[in-house]
Amino acid sequence: MKKEDLIPAEEICSRYKVERQFVSSLSESGILEIVIIEETEYVHCDHLADFEKMMRLHRELDINLEGLEAIDHLLRQIKQLQKDNIRLKNRLGIYE
Structure with missing residues (x-):
């Protein structure tokens, strides 16, 4: 991990x-x-x-930390399901 890729939390x-x-x-x-x-x-x-996504949800929709945790969990699940879907489509393409 390069230090150039890191942003100080205070600056954020x-x-x-x-x-x-x-x-x-x-x-x-x-x-x-x-x-x-x-x-x-x-x-x-x-x-x-x-x-930025979590900050906007918190500010604009007034979602509390517990709600942000739930949203984050669901978004991670969606990303994983999308990856699985692509993988399965690629496997299915072998048999067509």
């Missing part, structure tokens, strides 16, 4: 105008992965889209 808080507690809550619930390097917390740039 200031740019998106969110409280530090919100980022910590997302991390504790497993929605957002935080990397700690030399006592500074970072978020990988690949996870920024997930953060």
Whole structure:
């Protein structure tokens, strides 16, 4: 993991105008992965889209942390089912 790909959590808080507690809550619930390097917390740039999605759901729809956890779980299940579907279609294509 390159340090260039990491964004300090404090910078995310200031740019998106969110409280530090919100980022910590997302991390504790497993929605957002935080990397700690030399006592500074970072978020990988690949996870920024997930953060933005959860932040918008929280702000615009006033969804609490438990609701965000449920949504995150369902979105992960959908992604896995889509991967399984593609894999099964590819296997089926062999027999056609």
